[in-house]
Structures are given as structure tokens and as C-alpha cells.
Amino acid sequence: xxxxxxxxxxxxxxxxxxxxxxxxxxxxxxxxxxxxxxxxxxxxxxxxxxxxxxxxxxxxxxxxxxxxxxxxxxxxxxxxxxxxxxxxxxxxxxxxxxxxxxxxxxxxxxxxxxxxxxxxxxxxxxxxxxxxxxxxxxxxxxxxxxxxxxxxxxxxxxxxxxxxxxxxxxxxxxxxxxxxxxxxxxxxxxxxxxxxxxxxxxxxxxxxxxxxxxxxxxxxxxxxxxxxxxxxxxxxxxxxxxxxxxxxxxxxxxxxxxxxxxxxxxxxxxxxxxxxxxxxxxxxxxxxxxxxxxxxxxxxxxxxxxxxxxxxxxxxxxxxxxxxxxxxxxxxxxxxxxxxxxxxxxxx
Amino acid sequence: xxxxxxxxxxxxxxxxxxxxxxxxxxxxxxxxxxxxxxxxxxxxxxxxxxxxxxxxxxxxxxxxxxxxxxxxxxx
Amino acid sequence: xxxxxxxxxxxxxxxxxxxxxxxxxxxxxxxxxxxxxxxxxxxxxxxxxxxxxxxxxxxxxxxxxxxxxxxxxxxxxxxxxxxxxxxxxxxxxxxxxxxxxxxxxxxxxxxxxxxxxxxxxxxxxxxxxxxxxxxxxxxxxxxxxxxxxxxxxxxxxxxxxxxxxxxxxxxxxxxxxxxxxxxxxxxxxxxxxxxxxxxxxxxxxxxxxxxxxxxxxxxxxxxxxxxxxxxxxxxxxxxxxxxxxxxxxxxxxxxxxxxxxxxxxxxxxxxxxxxxxxxxxxxxxxxxxxxxxxxxxxxxxxxxxxxxxxxxxxxxxxxxxxxxxxxxxxxxxxxxxxxxxxxxxxxxxxxxxxxxxxxxxxxxxxxxxxxxxxxxxxxxxxxxxxxxxxxxxxxxxxxxxxxxxxxxxxxxxxxxxxxxxxxxxxxxxxxxxxxxxxxxxxxxxxxxxxxxxxxxxxxxxxxxxxxxxxxx
Numbered sequence: 001x002x003x004x005x006x007x008x009x010x011x012x013x014x015x016x017x018x019x020x021x022x023x024x025x026x027x028x029x030x031x032x033x034x035x036x037x038x039x040x041x042x043x044x045x046x047x048x049x050x051x052x053x054x055x056x057x058x059x060x061x062x063x064x065x066x067x068x069x070x071x072x073x074x075x076x077x078x079x080x081x082x083x084x085x086x087x088x089x090x091x092x093x094x095x096x097x098x099x100x101x102x103x104x105x106x107x108x109x110x111x112x113x114x115x116x117x118x119x120x121x122x123x124x125x126x127x128x129x130x131x132x133x134x135x136x137x138x139x140x141x142x143x144x145x146x147x148x149x150x151x152x153x154x155x156x157x158x159x160x161x162x163x164x165x166x167x168x169x170x171x172x173x174x175x176x177x178x179x180x181x182x183x184x185x186x187x188x189x190x191x192x193x194x195x196x197x198x199x200x201x202x203x204x205x206x207x208x209x210x211x212x213x214x215x216x217x218x219x220x221x222x223x224x225x226x227x228x229x230x231x232x233x234x235x236x237x238x239x240x241x242x243x244x245x246x247x248x249x250x251x252x253x254x255x256x257x258x259x260x261x262x263x264x265x266x267x268x269x270x271x272x273x274x275x276x277x278x279x280x281x282x283x284x285x286x287x288x289x290x291x292x293x294x295x296x297x298x299x300x301x302x303x304x305x306x307x308x309x310x311x312x313x314x315x316x317x318x319x320x321x322x323x324x325x326x327x328x329x330x331x332x333x334x335x336x337x338x339x340x341x342x343x344x345x346x347x348x
Numbered sequence: 349x350x351x352x353x354x355x356x357x358x359x360x361x362x363x364x365x366x367x368x369x370x371x372x373x374x375x376x377x378x379x380x381x382x383x384x385x386x387x388x389x390x391x392x393x394x395x396x397x398x399x400x401x402x403x404x405x406x407x408x409x410x411x412x413x414x415x416x417x418x419x420x421x422x423x
Numbered sequence: 424x425x426x427x428x429x430x431x432x433x434x435x436x437x438x439x440x441x442x443x444x445x446x447x448x449x450x451x452x453x454x455x456x457x458x459x460x461x462x463x464x465x466x467x468x469x470x471x472x473x474x475x476x477x478x479x480x481x482x483x484x485x486x487x488x489x490x491x492x493x494x495x496x497x498x499x500x501x502x503x504x505x506x507x508x509x510x511x512x513x514x515x516x517x518x519x520x521x522x523x524x525x526x527x528x529x530x531x532x533x534x535x536x537x538x539x540x541x542x543x544x545x546x547x548x549x550x551x552x553x554x555x556x557x558x559x560x561x562x563x564x565x566x567x568x569x570x571x572x573x574x575x576x577x578x579x580x581x582x583x584x585x586x587x588x589x590x591x592x593x594x595x596x597x598x599x600x601x602x603x604x605x606x607x608x609x610x611x612x613x614x615x616x617x618x619x620x621x622x623x624x625x626x627x628x629x630x631x632x633x634x635x636x637x638x639x640x641x642x643x644x645x646x647x648x649x650x651x652x653x654x655x656x657x658x659x660x661x662x663x664x665x666x667x668x669x670x671x672x673x674x675x676x677x678x679x680x681x682x683x684x685x686x687x688x689x690x691x692x693x694x695x696x697x698x699x700x701x702x703x704x705x706x707x708x709x710x711x712x713x714x715x716x717x718x719x720x721x722x723x724x725x726x727x728x729x730x731x732x733x734x735x736x737x738x739x740x741x742x743x744x745x746x747x748x749x750x751x752x753x754x755x756x757x758x759x760x761x762x763x764x765x766x767x768x769x770x771x772x773x774x775x776x777x778x779x780x781x782x783x784x785x786x787x788x789x790x791x792x793x794x795x796x797x798x799x800x801x802x803x804x805x806x807x808x809x810x811x812x813x814x815x816x817x818x819x820x821x822x823x824x825x826x827x828x829x830x831x832x833x834x835x836x837x838x839x840x841x842x843x844x845x846x847x848x849x850x851x852x853x854x855x856x857x858x859x860x861x862x863x864x865x866x867x868x869x870x871x872x873x874x875x876x877x878x879x880x881x882x883x884x885x886x887x888x889x890x891x892x893x894x895x
Contacts, residue, residue: 004703005741005752017699020690023513046698047688049512053505054538061502061535065478065509068496072690073513091499175753175779176737178744181703184692196494196510198517200473205488207497254779261777336782365445369452369645369652375612390443392451407612409427410619413456415463415490416445420427 002181008146009034009173012102012166013042015150016074018182021100022048023073025062027055027081030114031170032104035076056081060088060101067097068206069198070191072154076102079120080111082128089163090129093223094208096194098157100150101135102166104173105253105304107331115332116170118253121309124167125282132220134227136164136234137281139252143177149279151182158189160230167281169304171254171334236279237288241267245274246297247348250289250314252278255302255335262340273344281310289317299324300347302340306330323347357404357422359397365417366394372408372418381408430463432472437489448486452652454609454642455484458551461619462520463491465626475518476510478503480532482524483557501532504539507546515685518629519546526556529565529591536591543600543634545683547625550591550637553644554663561647565589568666573647588666592639596672602634602679604672608641610660614669632684633676641667706873709745709866714859716747718773721781723798725766726790726811731845735788736767738849738871743771745867746859751779764793786856788848790814790831809851809892811844827855829891835884843884850888861889 006014012035016024024039036052043050049066053059059075066073077085082103092099105120107113122128125137136156138149146168153164196204210216240260242248249259256277266273276292278285289299299318301311308326315324325347329335359381366388372395373381380401388394404422412418436444449455466472472493479487481500488495494517498506507521521539528536528550539546555573556562562575566588570579580588596604603625607618618640625636641663645655722739726732733754740750748771755766768781785806789795792815802808804823812818813832829851835844846868853864865882872878 002700002703003744004705005737005744005750006703014699014703017695020692020695022688022690023509025509042698042702046695047686049687051508051512051542054534057502058505058508058535058538061499061505062509062512064498064502065496065506065511066513067509068506069510069514071513073509087499088502095497171753171779175751176740177751177776177779178749179703181699184695184699186692187690196476196496198474198476198494198510198514203473203492203494205495205497207488207495209485209497257776258778258780260775264777334780337778338782362445364443367446367451371452371652371656374653374656390446404425405612406425406427407615410457410460410615411612413449413451413453413460414446415433415456415460416429418427419429422425422427 003178004181005176006143006179007034007174007176008140008143008168009104010038011143011147011179012076012150013038014179014181015147016100016154017042017046018184019072019151019154020184020187021072021074021154022046023066023071024050025053025059025073025075027053027059027077029078029081031106031173032076032078032102034173035102056084057088060085060092063099064088064092064095064097067092067099068095068196070195072187074100074102076104078104078106079108082120083123086123086129089135090131090133091208092163093133093135094131095206096161097163097206098161099163100153100157100166101163102150102168105167105169113332114170116254116334117304117330117332118169118255119305119309119330120167121281121303121305124165125284133223134282136160136162136230138164138166139279139281140166140168140172141253141256141277142172143175143179146172147179147182156234158187160226162226169253231283234280235283235285235287237285238277238279240275240277242274242276242292242296244272246272247300247344248292248296249273249275249300249302249340249344250278250310251275251302252281252310255304258335258337259302259340262337262344265337266341266344269341271344271348284313284317286313286317289314290319293318293321296322298322298347300343301326302335303328304330304334355423356400357402357420359402359408359418359420361395361397362417363388363394363396364390365414366392367414368392368394369413370395371411371413375407375411377405377407378403430460430467432463432466432492433490434492447490449483450646452643452645452655453483454553454640455551457609457615458549458618458640458642459490461622462549464619465623466491466493469623469626471518471626474516475520478507478510478519478521480523480527482527484522484524484551485558487522501527501530502535503527504532504535504544504546504548508539508542508544511544511546512685513687515545515687518626520549521546522549523551524557525550525552525554525564525566529589537595537598540595540598540601540635540637543602543683545629545632545634545685547629547636548638549622550639551642552639552667553642554588555644555647557644557647566667568662590667592637592672595637600635601637601673602675603628603636606639606641606667606669606672608659608664608669609643610656628676632681633679634683639667641669705745706870707866708870709863711746711863714746714863716773717743717771717858718748720769720771720786721784722769722771722786722788723766723781723784724769724788725764725794725798728765730790731842732790733765733767735845735849736769738868739852740769740771741871742859742864742867746863748773749776751776753779764791766794786852788852790844792817795819807855809848809855811848825855827851827892827895829888831888834887838880838884838887840880843881846881846884847888850885851892854889854892861886
């Protein structure tokens with residue numbers, strides 16, 4: 001039996017191991033530390049590397065070093081730590097280095113608290129650091145997805161030579177669920193045409209500096225084309241009861257779980273409601289939402305933050321065709337299922 | 349040319365690569381390097397070998413910050 | 424015959440650079456060129472060029488990749504030692520040079536510098552100290568001398584305003600894992616010869632796995648010092664060496680075994696599979712005869728931390744998973760987890776679990792009074808409430824739920840182990856809900872309980888609770 005009850009944070013490392021990652025650099029922070037704990041146990045046991053870095057900044061730059069050799073590697077943190085990694089992520093994106101970063105979102109701004117929030121949506125999906133770039137952003141809503149999307153993140157990062165991020169929340173990270181452990185698979189990417197490996201043939205250059213205006217523009221346009229390809233090919237989402245829905249909730253992570261229960265309740269009461277759950281927050285399922293805007297009457301973005309972040313992308317996708325509402329909780333407060341049903345009634 | 353000339357150490361300067369910092373002149377134990385009055389194409393006054401007396405010690409080579417400006421041969 | 428000429432480790436042409444492709448981008452009299460030459464010559468002589476990875480910092484030497492025919496990483500400001508760590512750990516056979524200036528190494532990257540040294544990373548750090556920021560145009564560096572005029576210390580560096588020049592070699596030398604620390608300079612011929620020796624030793628240490636080498640090189644910056652190259656060299660030798668004396672600060676590499684070469688094993692999927700299998704092995708599996716997967720359970724387990732209440736929830740979830748249900752378990756998460764009480768939510772369903780929270784539980788298990796008061800009201804009508812009446816003194820008030828109280832803690836103490844109170848409650852839950860055949864639970868617990876010595880007492884406790892509740 002290769003199914004075991006485990007925390008989402010532990011499942012991340014299981015997925016990473018199966019994907020062939022054995023290099024982890026990290027810094028302790030609640031509520032992401034279990035990921036580092038698991039990496040510290042398992043990576044060296046398989047001849048890999050675990051380094052507790054002196055800072056979040058150092059950790060992402062260690063990732064830059066390993067990733068530049070085309071070797072699968074990762075780091076994980078939570079919101080304030082993710083903020084610190086932004087410079088390094090910008091370098092990774094600029095130098096086109098595949099790597100995986102986990103953000104287990106906690107309360108902010110500033111020190112905030114350690115409770116679950118979804119207030120890092122902007123800083124993860126919009127680039128976050130300096131310069132024009134994007135992070136592939138996957139939003140798991142179960143322990144199984146913490147495992148599977150970590151595995152997928154490594155493949156996407158390698159395929160597009162770009163950092164990929166899992167944006168989770170404290171609930172998904174701390175929750176235990178049964179996880180089917182995937183089979184390990186050889187890494188299907190070579191990278192020897194660009195990676196630097198300390199061999200005669202791999203004396204390449206890992207850099208993001210392009211001094212000449214022409215060169216930097218060309219580089220940025222190349223990145224933009226890559227992001228366009230990702231947008232065209234890698235959108236992932238899940239629909240629940242959207243076919244005849246008059247109101248569609250858009251939610252990810254733990255909120256999507258709460259919303260699906262609320263939809264079950266509401267449907268029992270005859271309310272025509274559904275759920276669109278983005279699995280990729282970037283690229284965002286804009287086309288799908290635009291399609292749904294043709295059939296549904298109203299959208300409701302439910303998020304664990306105070307002012308609405310994802311709702312902006314929902315509104316861009318809906319493009320004024322239907323009303324889009326936002327309701328949020330933050331600071332560790334979460335939606336109740338009955339509350340969501342009441343909100344549906346209010347906005348229907 | 350005499351045998352002595354064939355076996356004598358010498359230094360040579362690629363005048364186009366010299367930036368005229370004069371570090372070589374400072375370390376030369378025999379003071380056989382001089383600075384030209386002419387400008388090279390990067391508008392530096394390059395140095396040149398005075399023609400004789402070089403020991404082939406290589407000090408000027410290490411004192412020179414440019415990778416390819418100075419070459420020293422000690423037969 | 425001896426020929427001194429451009430080392431082969433340099434590219435023939437520095438074609439990444441505009442202008443004259445045979446010269447460096449450095450100003451006349453700049454020490455970087457000398458240091459580059461010493462490194463290139465060492466790479467030639469030691470046959471290292473093909474396996475060297477050169478990490479360029481932000482600063483004047485950002486363009487190291489113009490020159491060396493090696494692998495290259497351009498690192499962000501101050502992070503070269505971290506990048507070098509990432510390279511070396513996953514590729515211990517490569518030769519990694521972290522080449523950094525004073526602003527990079529001793530200001531913005533101080534932490535990375537100290538900690539790479541403190542981890543004994545098997546790398547060679549070349550620290551070019553010219554007492555000023557070069558590329559950004561002559562601002563104060565951490566190594567700027569007192570009185571030295573820079574763009575940001577127009578009246579000269581003053582101790583009471585700007586602090587003192589930082590002596591990195593001395594600081595690094597205090598770390599037991601910094602094995603070789605030497606300060607040299609690009610001064611006269613003899614000084615340069617010493618620098619040449621130091622660079623070679625730093626590289627040899629890395630080959631031999633002798634760990635971290637730190638070579639600080641005092642280097643002239645005539646342009647930003649506002650001096651001719653000749654005067655700059657004089658100032659370096661007369662002034663800089665007063666604060667930064669050259670010489671060997673530390674060498675503990677003699678007789679060392681080379682244990683700082685850290686192995687990195689290739690990824691072998693089969694090995695990983697075998698490892699994962701033993702990792703997630705659920706142990707002994709019970710027969711599923713007569714077992715049906717439970718459905719529609721929203722459970723809350725609450726009590727004091729240390730009573731085993733979270734473990735009780737976990738065992739309950741594991742049983743349901745083994746019986747074929749979907750399960751989720753989540754501990755109380757947030758500030759209260761630091762306090763005295765703890766609770767967890769367990770959801771069990773045959774098909775799909777939406778919300779993993781148990782807002783309106785139909786099973787509530789409480790092991791202390793505050794938990795009963797906190798959660799009793801949230802229960803669904805008709806639900807089951809089980810409580811430890813050894814501890815909970817005020818009985819539940821609700822009339823529309825089923826209530827089972829048993830003195831689990833007292834019973835556990837009688838059994839000789841107060842920690843099994845939670846398992847007594849587990850037995851009671853199974854009986855009260857008539858959830859599984861007791862044989863299934865007993866057999867499953869043999870797999871769930873990891874400490875084999877504790878299985879018997881736990882099974883005893885399970886039966887005790889089961890029988891007690893079954894009698895009611």
C-alpha cells in the first residue's frame with residue numbers, strides 16, 4: 001500500500017522526491033517549516049542536499065546556483081520569507097532557471113500572524129520582484145495536490161526554464177489527508193545546452209545582465225513569448241456544478257474546499273450555484289471565466305484577504321459582462337459553509 | 349645577428365593593448381621599459397622595451413593588469 | 424625557455440565586450456586585471472580551466488565572464504557565496520571561485536560570506552578589497568579608510584558617523600571552519616608573487632577537499648581614488664596596509680583529510696521508489712471482512728495539549744482510511760495552538776471531502792471542560808458527544824444529542840498508563856457508533872501504533888472503552 005495519511009507540507013517533499021529533486025535550501029518559518037523538516041530527513045538519506053540557509057535571501061540564491069546546473073532543486077517559505085526571496089526569483093526568471101518555490105501563505109502585511117491567508121496572490125502571480133516576469137503559480141487544495149502539483153511544478157519549470165511556485169495556505173499545508181505516493185520517474189529534461197556543470201562542454205554563462213538596450217529588449221521579448229506559450233498551454237482549473245449555475249464562486253486553495261461544501265448545501269436548497277477553481281493562478285483561467293460569463297449571471301470571488309486580489313483577474317476576464325463581487329476574510333478567519341450559502345443568496 | 353642576441357631575454361608590448369599605467373616600469377629591476385610619446389588608438393601612451401638589458405624575470409608581466417599587453421621571453 | 428604571456432584560461436578575444444576585444448574593461452592600473460591574470464595562470468598550470476565555475480559578483484568584476492574560458496554564474500549583489508554553495512553542493516567535483524569586491528562581500532553580502540565560511544563550503548573566495556565602490560562611482564565601502572574621501576563621505580570617513588573599516592579576513596579567521604585565510608596585495612613584484620601563491624593554495628585546498636579558503640587581496644582603484652596608478656600603488660602600500668596588514672592569518676589545512684569534499688549522489692528512481700515505499704509503509708493491514716467504509720462524519724476532538732487528543736483524532740482518521748473512506752485531519756491552527764488547549768477536525772466521507780473543517784460536528788469528543796463549552800453548541804442535532812468524565816465536571820446540557828461520558832483518564836490510570844485515556848475513548852466511539860467490527864480496529868491498531876511495546880496496553884485500553892460503551 002503506497003497510500004499514507006500525511007500533512008500537505010510533508011506531501012510536498014514526497015512529490016519532490018518522486019520528481020527527482022534532492023536539493024533543498026531553506027529557512028525556518030511557520031507555517032511552512034514542516035517542508036524543511038521533511039527535506040532535512042529525506043534528502044540527505046538519498047544522497048541529496050539539505051542546507052538550512054542563513055536567510056531566505058541566501059536560500060533562493062543557493063537555489064540559483066544549483067538550478068544553473070540544470071539540477072532539480074527547491075526552497076519553501078511563508079509570506080514574509082517569500083517577500084525576501086523576490087530579488088532572487090527575479091534573477092532566476094531573468095536567467096531562465098528552472099526551480100520550485102513553495103509559499104505557504106500566512107497573515108500579513110508585515111509580521112501579520114501565522115494563520116492562513118491568501119494575501120500573497122499579488123506578490124506571487126504578478127511577478128513580485130523587479131523587472132517583467134511571471135512565476136508559474138499552482139494552487140493546491142489537498143494534501144494529494146501538494147504532492148502532485150509539486151511534481152508537476154518541477155516538470156513545468158524544466159519545460160519552460162522558469163521558476164514555478166506552489167501557492168498554498170496554512171490549512172492545506174497543515175492538514176493531513178491520504179496521499180497516493182507517485183512513482184519516481186527519470187527527469188525527462190537534459191539542459192546540457194545551457195546548464196553550467198563544470199565540464200569542458202558546459203562552460204556556459206548563467207546571467208540576467210544584458211547591458212545593451214537591444215540585447216535586453218530582445219531578451220525580454222523572448223521571455224514574454226515564453227510566458228505567452230505558458231498562457232496558451234498550461235492553464236489548469238476545476239469546475240464544480242457550473243453548467244447551469246446562475247452564480248459562480250471563484251476560489252482556490254482551502255476556500256475552494258469550503259465553497260464546494262457550500263455548493264452541496266445550496267444545491268439541496270435549489271440554488272443554482274457552481275465553483276470555478278483555478279489550479280493555475282498564473283496562467284489564470286481567463287478564457288474559461290470569459291466563457292462562463294456568457295452563461296452565468298454573477299461571479300463571486302471568495303478569498304482570504306481583505307481587499308480582494310484574485311478578483312481583479314476575475315474582473316479582467318469577465319470584462320464587464322457580468323457583475324463580479326468579492327468577499328474576504330483575513331487574519332486567520334475563514335469562511336463558514338453556511339456563510340457562503342448566505343452570500344450566494346445575497347448576490348444571486 | 350650574434351648568438352648573444354638570439355639567447356638574450358626580452359619583453360615585448362602590444363602597444364594597442366597597453367593602457368599606460370606604468371606599473372611595469374615601476375617593477376622593472378633593470379629599468380629597460382619606457383613610455384612612448386605617441387598615443388595608441390585608445391589614446392593611451394603605451395610603453396615599449398628599450399631594446400636591451402631585459403633579464404626575463406617576468407615582473408613586468410605580473411605587474412601589468414592587462415592579460416595580453418606584455419609578453420616576456422627568457423630563452 | 425620560459426615565456427610569460429597571456430594564460431590560455433583567458434578567451435583569445437573578449438568578444439562579449441564591445442570595443443577592443445583584446446583588452447579588459449578595467450581602468451588603467453586597476454588591480455582586477457592582475458588578479459584575473461593570476462587566476463587564469465593558476466587554472467592553466469593546475470589544469471582546472473575546464474572544470475572551473477566562476478561566480479561573478481555585482482561590481483566592477485561583474486564581467487568575469489568576458490574573460491575566463493570557464494563556466495560562469497553572474498550572481499546578485501552579495502550573494503555569490505550562496506550561489507557558490509548551491510553549485511558546489513550539487514556538483515562537488517567542480518572548482519568554484521567566488522570572486523567578490525568589498526561592497527559585495529563585506530556590506531550587502533556579509534551574512535552570505537560569514538555563513539558560507541562557517542559551513543566550511545569547499546570553495547575558494549577571492550576578496551578584492553580596494554576600499555571603495557568602483558562600478559557605482561566611488562562611494563564609501565565597508566573597507567574605506569578613516570579620513571578617506573569618497574562620493575558619500577565628502578569630508579572623509581569618520582568613525583563617529585560611518586564606523587570603521589571592516590577587516591573581513593580577521594573576522595573570517597575566527598571561524599573554525601575557515602581553513603585558510605590570507606591577506607595579500609597587488610603591490611610590488613614580491614607582493615604580487617605572494618598573491619599568486621595564495622591563489623594557488625586556495626585552489627589546491629579545494630581540489631584536496633580541505634574546505635573554505637579566503638584570500639583577501641588589497642587592490643588599487645586609481646580612478647575612484649582620484650590618483651595616478653603609480654600614486655595609487657603607493658597609497659595602497661603605505662596607507663591601506665596599516666589597517667589591513669598583509670600576511671597569513673590562518674592555515675589549518677596541513678594534515679587535513681579532505682573531509683570537506685561533500686558527496687552528491689545521482690538520482691536513481693528505483694532507489695527513490697524503495698525509499699518512499701518504506702517511508703509510507705502503513706504496516707499491518709487488517710482484513711476488511713464485514714467492514715464498511717464510514718461516511719458523512721464531521722468530527723471534532725478537543726482537550727488539553729498532552730492528553731493525546733490530536734492523536735486520537737488521527738487514529739480515528741487512519742482507521743477510516745484503512746476502511747476505505749476519504750479522510751482529512753487538521754489540527755487547530757493559529758495562535759491557540761501555543762496555548763493550553765488543542766483540537767482537531769476530522770472529516771470522513773465515502774466520496775469527496777469538501778470543507779476539511781468541522782464547523783458543525785456530528786461527533787464531538789472532549790477531554791476537558793473548556794472544550795465542551797467551546798464546541799457543544801456547534802453540534803448537529805442527533806450527533807454523538809463523548810467526554811472524559813474524569814476531567815469534565817459539568818455534564819453536557821444539550822438534549823438533542825447522544826451523550827456518552829466515561830471516566831477514561833481514571834480507567835487509564837488503573838490500567839497503569841494514564842496516556843491511553845484517548846484509546847479508551849476510541850473504543851467508546853467505535854462501540855457507540857457501531858462503526859467497525861472490533862477485530863478490525865484491533866488489527867488495524869497493530870499497524871497504526873509504531874511503538875510495538877505499547878500495542879498490548881493500547882489494545883487493552885481499546886477493549887475497555889469499547890465494552891464500557893457497548894454496555895450502555
